[in-house]
Amino acid sequence: MHSSMTQxxxxxxxxxxxxxxxEIVAESRDELKLKIGQFAGPLDLLLYLIRQEQANIFDIPxxxxxxxxxxxxxxxxxxxxxxxxxFLVMAAQLIEIKTKMLLPREPLTPGEDExxxxxxxxxxxxxxxxxxxxxxxxxxxxxxxxxxxxxxGPIESDDNNAEVSATVFDLITVFQKILSRQKxxxxxxxxxEEISLADMIKTLRKRLLEQTxxxxxxxxxxxxxxxxxxxxxxxxLEIVRTEGVNVIQKNTFGDIxxxxxxx
Amino acid sequence: METQxxxxxxxxxxxxxxELMAMVEALVFVADEPITVRTLAEILEEDxxxxxxxxxxxxxxxxxxxxxxxxxxxxxxxxxxxxTELHETVRKFLRTKPSAKLSLAALETLAVIAYKxxxxxxxxxxxxxxxxxxxxxxxxEKRLIVTKGHKETVGRPMQYGTSKEFLxxxxxxxxxxxxSIEDFEDLVQ
Amino acid sequence: METQxxxxxxxxxxxxxxELMAMVEALVFVADEPITVRTLAEILEEDxxxxxxxxxxxxxxxxxxxxxxxxxxxxxxxxxxxxTELHETVRKFLRTKPSAKLSLAALETLAVIAYKxxxxxxxxxxxxxxxxxxxxxxxxEKRLIVTKGHKETVGRPMQYGTSKEFLxxxxxxxxxxxxSIEDFEDLVQ
Numbered sequence: 001m002h003s004s005m006t007q008x009x010x011x012x013x014x015x016x017x018x019x020x021x022x023e024i025v026a027e028s029r030d031e032l033k034l035k036i037g038q039f040a041g042p043l044d045l046l047l048y049l050i051r052q053e054q055a056n057i058f059d060i061p062x063x064x065x066x067x068x069x070x071x072x073x074x075x076x077x078x079x080x081x082x083x084x085x086x087f088l089v090m091a092a093q094l095i096e097i098k099t100k101m102l103l104p105r106e107p108l109t110p111g112e113d114e115x116x117x118x119x120x121x122x123x124x125x126x127x128x129x130x131x132x133x134x135x136x137x138x139x140x141x142x143x144x145x146x147x148x149x150x151x152x153g154p155i156e157s158d159d160n161n162a163e164v165s166a167t168v169f170d171l172i173t174v175f176q177k178i179l180s181r182q183k184x185x186x187x188x189x190x191x192x193e194e195i196s197l198a199d200m201i202k203t204l205r206k207r208l209l210e211q212t213x214x215x216x217x218x219x220x221x222x223x224x225x226x227x228x229x230x231x232x233x234x235x236x237l238e239i240v241r242t243e244g245v246n247v248i249q250k251n252t253f254g255d256i257x258x259x260x261x262x263x
Numbered sequence: 264m265e266t267q268x269x270x271x272x273x274x275x276x277x278x279x280x281x282e283l284m285a286m287v288e289a290l291v292f293v294a295d296e297p298i299t300v301r302t303l304a305e306i307l308e309e310d311x312x313x314x315x316x317x318x319x320x321x322x323x324x325x326x327x328x329x330x331x332x333x334x335x336x337x338x339x340x341x342x343x344x345x346x347t348e349l350h351e352t353v354r355k356f357l358r359t360k361p362s363a364k365l366s367l368a369a370l371e372t373l374a375v376i377a378y379k380x381x382x383x384x385x386x387x388x389x390x391x392x393x394x395x396x397x398x399x400x401x402x403x404e405k406r407l408i409v410t411k412g413h414k415e416t417v418g419r420p421m422q423y424g425t426s427k428e429f430l431x432x433x434x435x436x437x438x439x440x441x442x443s444i445e446d447f448e449d450l451v452q
Numbered sequence: 453m454e455t456q457x458x459x460x461x462x463x464x465x466x467x468x469x470x471e472l473m474a475m476v477e478a479l480v481f482v483a484d485e486p487i488t489v490r491t492l493a494e495i496l497e498e499d500x501x502x503x504x505x506x507x508x509x510x511x512x513x514x515x516x517x518x519x520x521x522x523x524x525x526x527x528x529x530x531x532x533x534x535x536t537e538l539h540e541t542v543r544k545f546l547r548t549k550p551s552a553k554l555s556l557a558a559l560e561t562l563a564v565i566a567y568k569x570x571x572x573x574x575x576x577x578x579x580x581x582x583x584x585x586x587x588x589x590x591x592x593e594k595r596l597i598v599t600k601g602h603k604e605t606v607g608r609p610m611q612y613g614t615s616k617e618f619l620x621x622x623x624x625x626x627x628x629x630x631x632s633i634e635d636f637e638d639l640v641q
Contacts, residue, residue: 041582331477
């Protein structure tokens with residue numbers, strides 16, 4: 001069956017798929033796009049092509065299937081569909097198998113095991129893949145059945161708050177968001193003018209005039225960065241040392257309060 | 264009513280009281296608030312009288328078989344609820360139910376502690392950009408984090424790390440099972 | 453009933469199967485996810501066997517009276533849910549459409565993970581022949597899969613497995629309920 005292509009040179013492993021015109025005809029570009037887009041991967045596409053050819057999976061007409069596969073990929077490119085690298089990897093493998101098939105086989109010496117068919121590995125992969133494809137269909141059917149079953153509506157005892165029940169994946173995604181937020185803030189920080197100690201003392205003095213009693217923790221919580229926090233802390237020390245301000249703690253673990261002395 | 268086609272009438276008449284009761288039961292069950300006979304009648308395309316009869320029959324059925332649930336009329340509608348006598352058992356369950364839920368602030372704080380441990384409160388502030396005091400308290404209460412001694416630096420701040428409960432809660436054998444950022448690099452943009 | 457003033461043990465012995473069934477029914481109803489026989493036994497301070505028997509009896513009762521609800525075993529626990537046949541009526545009331553389906557790529561990836569777990573991304577690539585990163589991300593977000601620690605091999609890739617949500621979503625008691633992957637052999641040509 002390989003007689004028609006004995007004259008060919010071994011294929012180069014280059015991916016110049018743009019040279020020929022497309023042979024697959026579709027009603028419209030959109031329809032074609034739809035048809036092509038629906039393949040879950042190169043193995044899915046191969047299975048489709050083999051079925052189209054009504055070929056035996058254990059005896060794949062590799063030259064014909066390879067040609068059709070390449071045409072498909074070229075079409076995908078023409079349709080501006082991003083061709084995943086995996087499709088190109090498979091193209092290279094197909095060409096390699098096709099090339100091996102063209103090489104004359106060494107005659108078998110008696111007792112020697114049969115030389116492995118270059119297609120064998122691909123066939124094994126296709127068979128395995130097809131099993132998982134069937135398993136995926138089974139899951140699809142199960143989920144459809146399951147969608148016909150409903151659980152009870154919320155009742156009083158349910159927590160109807162915005163809390164989340166977390167998984168490890170939530171931990172990592174949340175952490176990543178924090179890190180990128182931090183990066184943005186650092187960038188903003190550079191632009192923002194640093195608050196000087198003098199300004200900080202001025203702010204603190206103004207606050208004490210307004211409130212007479214100021215919870216230290218609340219004041220510190222207003223700070224945007226570690227640096228600001230340090231400046232705020234020094235400002236507090238400074239104002240306590242130089243001005244009529246007392247530091248009060250009403251009980252052992254209570255809030256620390258700044259209060260202007262009435263004197 | 265006279266304008267209805269024969270088929271419609273026939274289709275409706277096919278439903279037995281039992282079938283109607285089953286439908287009412289399912290609807291009352293999925294509703295998120297007491298459901299009125301009127302609404303039930305509209306959905307089921309049945310007379311209100313027929314629906315009312317089915318509801319009453321269903322209520323008697325729940326009562327007669329001494330079910331743990333009761334169908335009760337409340338705020339003009341019908342609702343399924345646990346039977347009053349069982350409140351102790353129910354309350355006991357709700358109390359012991361492990362609360363796996365965390366607020367976003369607590370989750371963020373936990374993420375920072377998990378990935379940066381041992382870590383101090385000022386360091387967490389640096390990373391999150393907001394105070395985490397109440398989140399830390401929650402996490403300590405839920406025993407998801409523990410103190411890890413003082414950091415030998417100015418002020419000797421307390422350090423925090425994740426607990427054994429943390430591993431159990433997130434189904435991890437040990438901390439090395441915690442995925443790294445690199446693990447999800449290709450997944451999370 | 454006269455013995456109720458005595459010790460707790462005696463109080464327990466007083467419970468009839470009917471009473472136990474009522475308690476189980478109330479707890480299954482209140483729980484917001486499938487509740488295990490073990491949890492039920494702990495709350496009720498009863499033998500697991502007794503609780504198991506009560507659960508089975510309750511299930512039969514729901515079936516026998518052709519209730520609109522069913523007591524079903526799912527993800528290792530028990531849950532009350534509407535009967536499949538009533539889905540049209542329920543959906544009409546809830547005004548819901550069948551929820552967004554998983555993409556073909558996500559379903560394939562999920563199938564590989566379900567049968568090969570714990571499995572790494574390169575191993576999934578081997579079988580599917582195509583990158584599965586975005587499918588993995590979707591499945592993680594939908595909580596159908598979870599990370600299962602690193603594989604002790606070059607590069608320590610992350611391993612994935614199915615979650616409890618997976619069992620619930622596909623209506624499975626446990627993973628052993630999945631047909632064996634070899635059974636799909638017949639479908640291949």
